[in-house]
Amino acid sequence: MLYDNLAVNEQGHLTVGGLDTVALAEEFGAPLYVLDEDKLRENCRTYVQALRENMPEGSYPLFAGKALCFKGLYLVLNEEGMGADVVSPGEIYTALAGGFPAEKLYFHGNNKTDEDIAYALDSHVGCFIVDNHQELARLDEAAGVRGIRQRVLLRVTPGIDPHTLQAINTGRIDCQFGVPIETGQAARFVADALSRKNLIVEGFHSHIGSQIFEAEPFCDAVDILLDFAQAMRQAHGFVAETLNLGGGFGVRYLESDPVVDIPGNIRALAQHLRQGCAEKDYPVPKVLLEPGRSIVANAGLTLYRVGGIKTIEGYRSYVTVNGGMTDNPRYALYKAPYTVVPASRMNDAREVTCTVAGRCCESGDLIQENIQLPEMQRDDLLAVLTTGAYNFTMASNYNRLCRPALVMVRNGKARLAVRRQTFADLVACDL
């Protein structure tokens, strides 16, 4: 199995965290998001411990809420010693409603409106990750009005393409987030920030990408950031207290994907950082990481009820399920790979090559193509694995489908964390 929290019981049913998925679907309905809280906590601890053991005091991971966001999650994150990234007032609201402390929130976004800035300041979020000059000006002003000195990190782009491993790739400089180092613009951004009397500049932020399996691209980013930090010390006497290296560690969606050694990668990164700082006689900064996917993806799976199988003779067989791009748009968007298993018939031979299709009026509404399954029957249960990240948060009400419930399992027990939408929810905003 892809992860150690998945198994098959004596009835040939898939289990998650020791619970029978067929029973879960009977009790809570389908489609259903299932989140294994034990796995989630284990993933949090891996990051918290690795940062604590290898990086300077005060280093800790921030969970990127865009990967998964609902009230009950924030209780767990807080208990596990995580901070959290938020990118909108809605995410701030959710985190606070879930009891998360505002001072551990880091507010991201490349276009924070005046209302967003006001809301975040009035909510006392710990830190803004400032994206651009206009935001600096408005934030400084809004903080001044409130008599606040706001902590900030400055988002810069080191120009790394993590998938080509090129140290400088102008393609990555060309993006809508942050200010590029390479062009000299980031230096002016720092000068601007340091001149703002209502802002406390704590350091720099960079996010180089996603689904990265090794430490090397992060080490390349550290090299560029340290050169930049050194130049800013020389220019302004400014010493960065914090480096936020963003998110992006990969997860296994398929058996063929590598296993990611997160503690090993963090150790390698720490060693690289300390060495780079020693060479420049630069005080080793605190390190923040912003994992999203690698905290929640493998803690989640989605259960679907099969509607039937339709074979287009001479072409292919479609297995239809009672969800689709409304609960998981990632295949439709960018052909994201997933492992699909016959949750109610795990021991049957998988002899049929088929395409899993959703129920939306859209030919692109596919979950996965050309996978092996047994001859599926109506009412069988299908599980799509590793859906804990970027499924729930990217869901929609297309075709006026109700969003699925989310169930958390822990210590062999399941509890509803987000209820299924009702028809009344669908028209709740319609006047």
Ligand SMILES: *Cc1c(COP(=O)(O)O)cnc(C)c1O
């Ligand atoms: C998307 C994103 C993350 C999380 O990335 P993962 O690949 O889910 O770990 C972290 N930080 C920023 C700024 C992001 O945009």
